[in-house]
Structure formats: C-alpha cells, structure tokens
Amino acid sequence: MLRLSAASKRFHDDGPWVLKDIELTIPESSFFCLLGPSGCGKSTILNMIAGFEAANSGTIVLRNRPIVAPGPDRFVIFQEAGTALFSWLNVRENIEFGMRVQGRRRAERHPVVDRYLSMVGLSDHGSKFPDELSGGMKQRLQLARALALEPEILLMDEPFGALDAITRRRLQHAVRSIWRETGSTVIFVTHDIEEAIFLGTHIAVMTAGPGATIKCQMPCEVSEPRDPSNPEFGGFYKSIEELIREEIGDE
Amino acid sequence: MRAAAVRTLSLLLLLALWESAGRLWLDPLQLPPPSGVAARAWDLSATGELWTHIAASLGRVIIGYAAGSAIGIVLGCFVGAVPVMRDFFSLPIRFFRSVNPLALVPLMILWFGVGELSKVILIAYLVTIVVLYNTALGIETIPADRIRAGRCFGLTGIALFVRVIVPAAAPGILTGLRLGMGFAVLVVIGAEMVGASEGIGYFILLGRQYVAIDDIFVGLLSLGVMGVLLNQVFLLIRNRLLRRYVRTILYRG
Numbered sequence: 001m002l003r004l005s006a007a008s009k010r011f012h013d014d015g016p017w018v019l020k021d022i023e024l025t026i027p028e029s030s031f032f033c034l035l036g037p038s039g040c041g042k043s044t045i046l047n048m049i050a051g052f053e054a055a056n057s058g059t060i061v062l063r064n065r066p067i068v069a070p071g072p073d074r075f076v077i078f079q080e081a082g083t084a085l086f087s088w089l090n091v092r093e094n095i096e097f098g099m100r101v102q103g104r105r106r107a108e109r110h111p112v113v114d115r116y117l118s119m120v121g122l123s124d125h126g127s128k129f130p131d132e133l134s135g136g137m138k139q140r141l142q143l144a145r146a147l148a149l150e151p152e153i154l155l156m157d158e159p160f161g162a163l164d165a166i167t168r169r170r171l172q173h174a175v176r177s178i179w180r181e182t183g184s185t186v187i188f189v190t191h192d193i194e195e196a197i198f199l200g201t202h203i204a205v206m207t208a209g210p211g212a213t214i215k216c217q218m219p220c221e222v223s224e225p226r227d228p229s230n231p232e233f234g235g236f237y238k239s240i241e242e243l244i245r246e247e248i249g250d251e
Numbered sequence: 252m253r254a255a256a257v258r259t260l261s262l263l264l265l266l267a268l269w270e271s272a273g274r275l276w277l278d279p280l281q282l283p284p285p286s287g288v289a290a291r292a293w294d295l296s297a298t299g300e301l302w303t304h305i306a307a308s309l310g311r312v313i314i315g316y317a318a319g320s321a322i323g324i325v326l327g328c329f330v331g332a333v334p335v336m337r338d339f340f341s342l343p344i345r346f347f348r349s350v351n352p353l354a355l356v357p358l359m360i361l362w363f364g365v366g367e368l369s370k371v372i373l374i375a376y377l378v379t380i381v382v383l384y385n386t387a388l389g390i391e392t393i394p395a396d397r398i399r400a401g402r403c404f405g406l407t408g409i410a411l412f413v414r415v416i417v418p419a420a421a422p423g424i425l426t427g428l429r430l431g432m433g434f435a436v437l438v439v440i441g442a443e444m445v446g447a448s449e450g451i452g453y454f455i456l457l458g459r460q461y462v463a464i465d466d467i468f469v470g471l472l473s474l475g476v477m478g479v480l481l482n483q484v485f486l487l488i489r490n491r492l493l494r495r496y497v498r499t500i501l502y503r504g
Contacts, residue, residue, distance in 0.1 A: 052399055070402040083394035088418045088495045098404045101414065129495070131502050149404070 002026040002049065002153065002185070007058035009044055018044055020211040021058065024204060031179055031186045033196035033220070035240070036206030037248045042189040046155050049187065050076050062153075072098060075146035077156040081138035085130040091141055092117070092126040098149040116144040119178060136167035140174070147178065153185045160195070172198055193240050197233060198226050205240065208247040215243060283465040288472060291465040305473055307449040308439050312481075315371040316435040319378025320428055326379070327386025327427070332416060337387070344384060352377045353441040365446030373442045378431040385430065389423015390416060421496035429485055436478045451477075 004024040010017045018041045026032045036042050047053040048060055051070035060067045062074070078084035086094055092113050099109045117123045120140040130138055139159055146154060156175075160168040176199055179186050190196055196203050197220060204217040222233050266285050273284030283291075295301035329336045330344075352373050363369035393416065401415035417424075443452025451470050458466035489497060 050399070050403065052402070069407075070399070070405070072403065072405045075403050076399065078396045078400065080394070080396060084396045084400045086397070086400075086415070086418070087499050088421065090495075101404050101406060101410075129498055131498050146403075 001028055002062045002187075003060075004045070004049075005059050005061070007045075007048065007055040007060055009041070009048065009053065009055055017211040018209060019055075020213055023214055024217065026185065026187060027202070029183050029185055031176070031188065031199055031201045033200035033203045034187065034189045034206065035193060035196045035203055035244070036191065036212065037208045037244060038191055040206045040209045040212040040247075042191075042206060043157050046076070046157050046187065046189050049153070050074055050155050072102075072149045073151055074153045074155055075149060075151040077139070077142050077146060077154060077159045079158045079161055081135070081142045081159075082130065084142060085138060085145070087130055090127050090129050091122055091133070094130070094141055095145050095148050098145065102149075112148050116147050119147065119181070120144040120174065134167075135163050136171060139163065139171055143175070143178065147182060147184075150182070151184060153187060154179075156186060156188045158189055158191070161190075161192075168195075175199065193237055193244070194228055196220070197222060197236055197240070198228065203240065205243050206247075215247070280464060283468055288465055288468045292469045292472065295466075295469060301454075301469065301473065304449055304451050304454040304470075305477065307447075307453075308443065308451045309477065311367065311370050311374060311442070311450065312435045312439050312477075315374025315439070316378050316432060318371065319375035319435070320382050320431060322375070323379040323382025323427065323431065324386050324424060327383040327424070328390065328412075328417070330383065331387035331390025331420065332412060337391075340387075344380065347376075347380055348384070352438050356441060356445050359442075360446055370439070370442040370447070370450075374435045374438055377434045377438050381431040381434055382424075382427040385427025386420065386424045389420035389426070392423065393419045418496060421493070422500050425489055425493065425497055426500075429482070429489075432481055432485055433478065436474065436481065440474065 002024075003026070004022050007019065007022040008017055009019040022045060024045075034042050034045060044053065048055055049067065051067050051074065054068075067074075076084075086097065089097060095113045095116055096109050099112060113126075114123075117126060120143050122137060122140055122144065125133065125137065130141065133141065142159070143154075160171050163171065172195065175186070186199075188196070188199060200220040202217065203220045205215045206212050207215045220236070222230075222236055227233060228237075269282075270284045270286060273279050273282045273287070279287065292301065326340070330340045331337070355373060355376065356369075359369040359373050363372060397419050398411070398415060401411050406414060439450070440452035440455070443450035444456050447453040451473055455467050455470035458464065458470060490501070494501070
C-alpha cells in the first residue's frame with residue numbers, strides 16, 4: 001500500500017503551494033486514476049511518488065518505507081515516449097537495459113525481453129530503433145521496458161494524451177490486460193474523465209490549484225466490460241463531471 | 252543519387268568558371284587556371300615537396316586535434332553536468348571564445364618557441380573551446396525525462412553519467428568534434444605563417460615571397476582538399492561505427 005499523508009509541495013521557498021495536504025491511500029494491485037483539471041498538480045504528485053521531487057512537508061510511504069529516491073520498484077511511463085526512450089538503443093536493447101543495469105546474465109535476459117515484447121505486441125520490431133516506431137508503438141515500448149523490471153508500481157503520466165483516438169483506445173485495452181496479467185499497481189494521471197472510468201478501479205478527483213488537494217477518492221465499480229455507451233458508465237461519468245465542474249466552473 | 256549529381260555539377264561549373272576566367276578575362280599570372288595549378292601540383296608532388304608540407308600540417312592538425320578533443324570532452328562533461336562548474340567556467344568560455352587564436356600566435360612563440368609545440372598548442376586551444384562548448388551544450392539540452400527514465404532504473408552518479416548522460420549527449424559531443432576538426436584545419440595555417448620551415452601555411456607564404464601565384468593556389472587547393480577529406484573520414488567513422496548515437500541527427504528522431 002502506498003500512502004501520502006499531509007504531503008505539500010511548493011517549488012520555491014515563500015512561493016505559492018502547488019499541492020497542500022495531499023491525502024491518498026492507494027491499495028496494492030489497484031488501477032488508480034488521478035483525475036483533475038489541467039495544471040492542478042497531478043504530475044507533481046506522480047513525480048513525488050516516483051522520487052523525482054521531495055515533498056516540503058508530510059510523508060509518502062510505500063509499504064512502511066518512506067520514498068526518498070527513484071528506484072526500479074516504481075517505474076514511470078512518461079507522456080513523451082520519444083524523449084523518455086533511449087534513442088541509441090533498439091527496441092530489444094531498450095527493454096534489456098534495466099536488466100543489464102541489474103547485472104543479470106544474457107541467458108536470463110533474453111526470455112524476459114521476448115515475453116514483454118510479445119505482451120505489448122512488438123515481437124516483429126525488436127531490431128528497430130525508437131525513431132522508426134509510431135507514437136503508439138513507442139508507448140508500447142516504454143511499457144515493455146518498465147514491465148521487464150517487474151515494478152510494484154507503474155506510474156503513468158497522461159501516457160496516451162498525444163495519441164489519436166483509435167490508438168489510444170487500443171492502448172487502453174492493452175494496459176488494462178497487462179495490469180490484470182502482472183498484478184502491479186498502476187497510478188494513472190489523466191484529465192480525461194472517460195479514460196479514468198474506462199480504466200480505473202479507483203478514482204481520485206483533485207481540486208483546482210494553486211494549493212490543490214484531493215477533493216474525493218472513490219472506487220470505480222462500473223460493471224465489465226466497460227462501455228461508455230452503457231447507462232451505468234454514463235451515470236458515473238455525469239457525477240464525476242459534476243465534481244470537476246465545481247472546480248473549474250462552466251468554462 | 253541526385254545530391255551526388257548536383258554536387259558533381261557544382262564542382263564542374265566552378266572549375267569551368269575558374270578555367271575560363273583565367274584564360275579569357277584575367278591575366279593568368281594573376282589567376283592561374285585550374286589546368287595550370289594542377290600541372291604545378293603534379294610537379295610539386297612528383298618531387299615530394301608538396302607531400303612534405305601536407306604531412307607537416309596534417310601531423311600538427313592531428314596531434315592538436317586529438318589533444319584538444321580529449322581536454323574538451325573531459326572539461327565539457329564537468330561543465331555540462333555539474334552546475335557549479337557551469338557557473339565557474341561560463342565567463343572564461345565566453346572570454347576565450349572571442350580571443351582569436353591567431354592573436355595568440357606571438358604569445359605562443361614567446362612562451363613555447365617557434366617549434367612544433369607552439370603550433371600544436373594553438374590548434375589544441377581552439378579545438379578545446381569548440382569541443383568543450385558543444386559537449387556541455389549536448390549535456391545541458393538532454394530532455395529532463397530521459398535522465399529521469401535513467402533514474403527510474405536506479406542509476407545515480409557515475410553510472411547514470413556513463414550509461415545515460417554520455418550517450419544521450421553524443422550528438423552534441425560529435426557535433427563539437429566535427430566542428431573542431433574544421434577549426435583545426437583553419438588555424439594550422441596561421442600558426443605556420445610565423446616561424447615555420449614546413450607546412451602548407453609556410454608554403455603559401457613562400458609563394459608570396461617568390462611571387463609564385465600558382466604555388467599559392469596549390470597550397471590553397473591542398474588545404475581545401477585536406478579539409479574535405481578529413482570531414483569525410485569523420486563522417487565515415489561516425490556513420491559506420493557510431494551510427495546509433497547520431498540517429499537523432501540523421502533521422503530527426
């Protein structure tokens with residue numbers, strides 16, 4: 001379980017608080033969607049969990065250990081796959097990289113690479129370089145590269161925001177089935193209500209910044225298969241939309 | 252294929268223009284046509300004289316370039332990766348970038364004599380600045396997420412530097428090395444025009460003293476060819492052995 005207690009963040013001493021007293025409890029193996037208006041500080045929460053940024057006050061604790069630095073137990077899927085991937089390594093080598101860092105032997109690495117290559121559907125593209133892949137394939141590669149380390153938590157920062165609608169939907173399906181298969185916890189930042197309901201087991205809605213907090217946190221119990229045209233889905237959508245409208249008004 | 256054809260055409264047109272200018276409009280003594288320059292170059296290389304000068308200049312370029320590149324990469328890594336170093340070196344770099352190495356020739360001779368050392372140091376000086384600057388820039392402009400991804404793998408310190416930062420900065424480093432090579436060829440001539448007894452710069456100066464304009468042209472031509480060939484060798488090595496590191500340059504990835 002990951003718990004943020006009274007976590008607050010500002011980027012300059014005496015500057016305005018970006019996040020104020022964030023309270024979040026993220027259960028193990030959940031698909032946790034963090035939803036909020038643009039610029040409210042969703043990514044900053046993710047960066048604190050990743051260990052890139054330290055909270056100015058409050059605590060962030062994973063399995064009773066405070067988070068102090070990044071580590072392979074929490075892997076980030078960045079929005080811009082093109083910059084996050086290593087352009088000098090081909091697809092296989094990108095996936096292999098983490099295992100090489102860990103000093104695992106070649107014979108041990110190769111089956112793992114094959115497994116995650118096929119899990120994300122890139123088996124035929126192993127020797128291509130990232131610049132030869134489409135946007136959706138780059139995101140799949142980022143996913144495979146992270147999964148190869150079997151992280152406890154996958155941190156996804158609006159990973160499909162830059163993709164076209166069809167590719168996005170295919171990747172949402174892929175991420176959901178990978179999440180089921182691996183049992184990792186996924187923390188998924190998005191400003192897209194439909195995406196959050198489609199994917200999540202839990203949804204937290206944030207208030208508008210500055211000094212944003214968690215407005216509410218709830219389980220997402222829409223029945224499977226999740227279908228936006230289903231009235232149950234639509235009803236849940238309406239109630240969350242209402243929560244967000246309270247924050248940003250009728251712009 | 253089309254690019255190669257256009258390049259050949261450009262070369263042929265240039266030669267045709269030069270040849271006809273030397274024959275039709277201008278005094279061939281003032282502007283010897285390429286055919287005359289080629290004949291003169293043939294004679295000079297047959298006696299070995301031209302090769303002596305080319306070898307002398309090339310040797311200085313290579314030694315100065317190698318030394319300057321090594322120093323430039325090491326310092327550039329510090330400047331690019333360590334914020335304190337960046338602040339520390341920022342003013343000196345801007346200062347020395349505006350001091351033309353040719354202005355340093357008299358000082359170099361007083362300090363290091365008229366021998367090889369002063370010439371090599373002059374080349375190394377300029378190459379160091381160019382490589383340092385581009386290496387530091389290459390590191391500073393690595394996207395933040397690329398380094399963060401490296402940290403997600405648990406990398407920190409030297410391991411992060413070697414496995415992620417250096418390869419990610421490789422396009423910048425290689426740009427510096429390529430520019431530095433061009434500058435080395437530029438500055439060697441200045442160094443050779445004072446107190447040298449061989450080298451293309453010396454040979455050109457000699458041409459002025461004996462009013463041997465065709466010799467001057469042979470010298471200029473040798474310089475240009477040397478620059479083009481060195482650049483080709485550099486690109487060959489880069490695109491064959493280091494291709495994966497320059498994909499962002501080659502394919503705009």
